[in-house]
Amino acid sequence: MKIPKRTRKILEKISNQKNLLRKLGFRTDTKPVYKSPQGLNTNIIEEISRQKAEPEWMLTLRKKALEIFFKKPLPLWGGDLSKINFDTLHYYIKPQDKIKTKWENVPKKIKETFDKLGIPQAERKFLAGTGAQFESEMIYHSLQKELKGKGVIFESTDTALKKYPKIFAEYFGKVVPVTDNKFAALNSAVWSGGSFIYVPKNTHVNLPLQTYFRINAERMGQFERTLIIADEGSSVHYIEGCSAPIYSTDSLHAAVVEIIVKKNARVQYTTIQNWSSNVYNLVTKRAFVYENAEMLWLDCNIGSRLTMKYPAIFLLGENAKGEIQSLAFAKENQHQDTGAKIFHSSSNTSSKIVAKSISKNNGRNSYRGLLKVSKGAKNTVSHVSCNALLVDENSRSDTYPTMKVEEESATVAHEATVSKISEEQLLYLMSRGLSEDEAVSMIVNGFATQIIKQLPMEYALELNRLIELEMTGRHER
Amino acid sequence: MDTLEIIALRAETNKTEILKGINLKIRSGEIHAIMGKNGSGKSTLCNVVMGHPKYKITEGKIKLNGKKIEKLPANKRANLGLFLAFQNPTEIQGVTLNNFLRLAKNTNAKAQNKKAKHISPSEFLQTISQSMDLLEMDKKLAGRSVNEGFSGGEKKRAEIMQMAVLKPRIALLDEIDSGLDIDALKTVAKAIKRLHKQTKCGILLITHYQRILNYITPDFVHIISNGKIIKSGDKKLAQKLEKHGYEKFVKEPA
Numbered sequence: 001m002k003i004p005k006r007t008r009k010i011l012e013k014i015s016n017q018k019n020l021l022r023k024l025g026f027r028t029d030t031k032p033v034y035k036s037p038q039g040l041n042t043n044i045i046e047e048i049s050r051q052k053a054e055p056e057w058m059l060t061l062r063k064k065a066l067e068i069f070f071k072k073p074l075p076l077w078g079g080d081l082s083k084i085n086f087d088t089l090h091y092y093i094k095p096q097d098k099i100k101t102k103w104e105n106v107p108k109k110i111k112e113t114f115d116k117l118g119i120p121q122a123e124r125k126f127l128a129g130t131g132a133q134f135e136s137e138m139i140y141h142s143l144q145k146e147l148k149g150k151g152v153i154f155e156s157t158d159t160a161l162k163k164y165p166k167i168f169a170e171y172f173g174k175v176v177p178v179t180d181n182k183f184a185a186l187n188s189a190v191w192s193g194g195s196f197i198y199v200p201k202n203t204h205v206n207l208p209l210q211t212y213f214r215i216n217a218e219r220m221g222q223f224e225r226t227l228i229i230a231d232e233g234s235s236v237h238y239i240e241g242c243s244a245p246i247y248s249t250d251s252l253h254a255a256v257v258e259i260i261v262k263k264n265a266r267v268q269y270t271t272i273q274n275w276s277s278n279v280y281n282l283v284t285k286r287a288f289v290y291e292n293a294e295m296l297w298l299d300c301n302i303g304s305r306l307t308m309k310y311p312a313i314f315l316l317g318e319n320a321k322g323e324i325q326s327l328a329f330a331k332e333n334q335h336q337d338t339g340a341k342i343f344h345s346s347s348n349t350s351s352k353i354v355a356k357s358i359s360k361n362n363g364r365n366s367y368r369g370l371l372k373v374s375k376g377a378k379n380t381v382s383h384v385s386c387n388a389l390l391v392d393e394n395s396r397s398d399t400y401p402t403m404k405v406e407e408e409s410a411t412v413a414h415e416a417t418v419s420k421i422s423e424e425q426l427l428y429l430m431s432r433g434l435s436e437d438e439a440v441s442m443i444v445n446g447f448a449t450q451i452i453k454q455l456p457m458e459y460a461l462e463l464n465r466l467i468e469l470e471m472t473g474r475h476e477r
Numbered sequence: 478m479d480t481l482e483i484i485a486l487r488a489e490t491n492k493t494e495i496l497k498g499i500n501l502k503i504r505s506g507e508i509h510a511i512m513g514k515n516g517s518g519k520s521t522l523c524n525v526v527m528g529h530p531k532y533k534i535t536e537g538k539i540k541l542n543g544k545k546i547e548k549l550p551a552n553k554r555a556n557l558g559l560f561l562a563f564q565n566p567t568e569i570q571g572v573t574l575n576n577f578l579r580l581a582k583n584t585n586a587k588a589q590n591k592k593a594k595h596i597s598p599s600e601f602l603q604t605i606s607q608s609m610d611l612l613e614m615d616k617k618l619a620g621r622s623v624n625e626g627f628s629g630g631e632k633k634r635a636e637i638m639q640m641a642v643l644k645p646r647i648a649l650l651d652e653i654d655s656g657l658d659i660d661a662l663k664t665v666a667k668a669i670k671r672l673h674k675q676t677k678c679g680i681l682l683i684t685h686y687q688r689i690l691n692y693i694t695p696d697f698v699h700i701i702s703n704g705k706i707i708k709s710g711d712k713k714l715a716q717k718l719e720k721h722g723y724e725k726f727v728k729e730p731a
Contacts, residue, residue: 071548167628283493422566423530428623431527431561432581432643433588439552447570 001464021472024243024339025276028113028216032135035094038219042066043311045189052158054194055165056145065178065188066115072284078368081304083458084280089221089252091190093135100140102302110134112344112472117243119212123172127239129154129213132290133224134191138211153198154209157225160196162370167198171229174449175258175286183282187223187256194255195222199265208456215244215251215279226257230265230293236291237268239456243303246276250305263317266294270304272459274303279331281307291317291346298327298454312341312370315349315380323349327451327463330363330395331470339368339400346411347378355386358444359395360470375406386416391440391449418448441471478644479542479558481504481526481679486537488525492518497704498537503647503679509567510682510715512688513701515722519683520564522701523651527682528554528562541647545589555581558646559694562636564683569623574635575605577623584642605608608641611668629656637668644672654689673684685720702727 034051036044036117044067046325049059066445074081099108101298116131123130128141131154135224137157147154153164161168165342178188195211230236253275261267267287269464275281279303287295313322324340342351357365367386388397429439445452445466452460481503488496495518503509513519525532528540528551532580539547546554560580569577579601586593596604605619612634624632633653650669654662670693673680680717681686681696691711699706700723708714718726 014560366641422567425569427524427529427551428563428567428569428576431555431563431577431582433552433555433585433638434577434581435552435584436550438580438584442572443569446569449571 004115005328019121024117024274025246026059026116027245028109030107030216031108032093032095032217032401033097034092034094035217036090038090038188039087040066040089040091044091048190051094052057053324054161057169058357061173061178062189065185068179068185069182069189072185074182074289077306078308078337078366081280081306081373084250084252085107088249089219090217091221092192093217094137095134096137096139097157099138101142103140104142108425108458113214113216114140114212117212119228122210122458125407126207126458127210128205128207130210131195132157133193133211133213133222135215135217135220135433137192138195143209150203151200152203152205153196154195157194157196157227158192160227164198167229168196168227171258172228172257176256176284177287181284183254184256184284187225187254187272187284190221190223191225191256192223195238196226197228197236197238198209199230199236202233203231204234205236206241210239210241211401213240213242215253217243217251217254218247219251220244220252221328223253224255226255227256228259228267230259230261230267232262233264234262235266237270238271239272239459241274241459242271243274244276245277247278249278251279252280253283253304255283257283257285261289261293261295263291263293266295268298269311270298270455272298272455272463273301273307274302277305279304281309283307283309285309285311286314287312287319287322288314288316288465289322292319293317297325297340298451299338299415300451300455300463301326301328301338302463304336305337305346306337306471308337309342311419312343313351314343314345315351316345318346318348320349321345322349323351325354325451325454326356327357327448328357328365329467329470330357330359330365332361332363335366335465336362337368338415339365339366339370340371342372342382344377344380344382347376347380349380351380351382353382353384354450354452355384356448357388357397357449358391358467358475359388359397360391362394364396366400369401371402371412372402372404373407373412377407378409380407380409381411382413384412384414387447388418389444390418390420391444437472441468444471462471478542479679480646481559482538482540483526483680484538484540485537486525487535488521488532490521490532494535495704496533497542499704499706500704501681501699503681504675505646505657505679506677507683507697508673508680508693509697509699510684510695511699511706512684512687512715512718515685517701518659518704519684519701520651523561523564523649523681523683526649527559528668543620543649549578552584555645558589560640560643560645562633562640562648562650564651564655566624566636567714568627570625570655572623573596573620575619577602578639578664582642584657600692600730604642605638606688608638610636611641614638619700620671625636630658630661631655633665637665639686641672644676644716647681649683652685653682654684654686663692687715689714700726
């Protein structure tokens, strides 16, 4: 879709960077302060904890998690995980000795990396706070003064463990326990970086907070840990973006995100995942939502070799609302195994799932969903809609919806569609003068627009352009 | 002066021949009506001339201003000034009429003249707005997805509205009258006449009924049957057809 010229000019000024999502494959030549040897064992865990000067309880938790990770088998469902070689990965890479709060102080090479990604410019214009993670550590974190004054906390998760030990211990690992699944256990064992957000009662963070995650090294494992607590009556919108250079070897990204949305609060969590095609992206994301509160996951998966991610919402209080909207794009050698989980555990709760996927050039999308209404949760309403678009004959889309409804008063609607770009639609657009490429990208963008239009503008425009680019020469392989 | 020539055109789909040797010449300013029963090949003719990939041309030529176009993709034909108002316009989710048409307008202008200036969104808003007035359309439709949830009548109006915006040299109108009530038919016919007068375009009007010809007077009327034009004449032919029915003509040797 063409962007109005004036809008484009404004955006160029904002980001000074036309290709936020596209030209991400560059490498930065840096010398880390510390890089753990390949492979994983207790010594590495102890070294990470020692370097971070953590309290004893965290080391104990890490060790316990490591045992669970080793014990749990790889899941046999989802995507093909058999090719991940856990012994060749570097589990901890520390790029600099201390987190910075001023861009000027970030090491030059790293600063240049984020400059290229448009991070500092974005911050000045439309964000309330920014974080930037390079390899295993947050290298920069900042928050508007005014929000600091109101008691809002936006820190690296490592910093938060030191500065706010009480609140940290109260919530860490409570939404996603170490025993949850193999990769949540792995994350708990080697976690490093990520964002910690606390929004005090009745406080509204009006502009989004954003963190950008960059993997730069080869055979890297990135395991950030994010924890967001929105206290009663507060609201916050958090955005995460990510990218990495392309290597012939594999990297692993296994994050855990825990969110607590208290009474009358609202949280939106937006992801624009654009890992390079050698990254396995295995992420556990979960939110606890209490009385009259609202949670929205807006999840866009464009990159990675394999993504397995199913953002979850537990509706724990009356009138709580949950929404999971997602867009997945799979092209050659990509498998996006994504989905959504909603648990209605309380009465009068409502939920909505909109999952859209686009498959191209042998790309594979799977939707895996779980909707559960527990006995005693009266008058719940949920609506699930999954739409898949196949751009060519060779692509694949599967839907695996599971519904467990234990309440008769529940209203559940489910619809799933799989469509192809039709000859008629192409002819229609082409008969007006558009080339086949233009027509295809217009149809694909149109399909995705319901999700894309909810993204912050600069990401929305980038996604539109990315689709245009991807649809050019769709028959070539 | 623009000329569309259809020369001894034969076309098939799924190995069934549908057009069996069509000859037709349309010049700027002329209105040709093609009438025929269902399945006679009327719509196929439009689709083949526009370049629908479903049909295969087995013999013959299509020329626009002397240039052979039968091998060009539909968009190149459109760039040269050809337009088709579809009998059943397709719906396209999430693509607004306004955005799509602006891109089309700019693409065609660029194809005809590399130095053509892009029409800005605000300029275009005026163009589309005038064209919608001409068709007495609700302006809100411009911001809606192409044909999605449009009524039958709205779809037909939107087709001619697009013609008004794109200003083609030769327009193929495929049963633009079907599914229109009498008031809508009058509006659409009036708009077509106005555009014809303004742009001096050549028009090929495909219709099943004589009704629309009460509002748009054709210069030529052709009767198509079994993939061939079996009789050509002036507007009186349409009146005869209305009186005697198709059978009389079909039975006569071509």
